[in-house]
Amino acid sequence: MSKKIACVVTDMVEDSEYSEPVKAFKEAGHTVTTIEMEKGKTVNGKQGDVEITIDESIDSVKAEDFDALLIPGGFSPDILRADERFVTFTKAFMDAKKPVFAICHGPQLLITAKALEGRHATGYTSIKVDMEYAGATYLDEEVVVCGDQLVTSRTPDDLPAFNRESLKLLK
16 A cells, blocks of 8 residues: 655755665655655755655645655754754654654754664664664664664665665555
């Protein structure tokens, strides 16, 4: 069955951490909606490989309208977590026990949403201590699946495992 996936993203996203999961989700028959501050805006990846036209503004969406959430890494999650609307949106997925897929610096949004306590997760090495302070058990593994909800990975090198486990949760 096709699922609706929200993707919170802004400028300086890690290109492959956006493009590869989105490609995998679409190939599996799911839809991905990009969400930023402004609908129709174009955001750019930090490597210059992706240009993303935003589908919806954060003010026009609700977590209830989606089945899962993708948080690609790069500097994008750090920029987004300064905006309370994105923090609230992210927390709503965790509170509703909907699947959340966060890679690299993606867990920064989960940290700010105070949604990692008691969970097993991973992320880019520079945010390990932040994740531990947020109450997560940090595991240095290519992919960590916590329950039937949270999939996290460390770097673009982990994308094959990240995509595989994310797609499993969408079944």
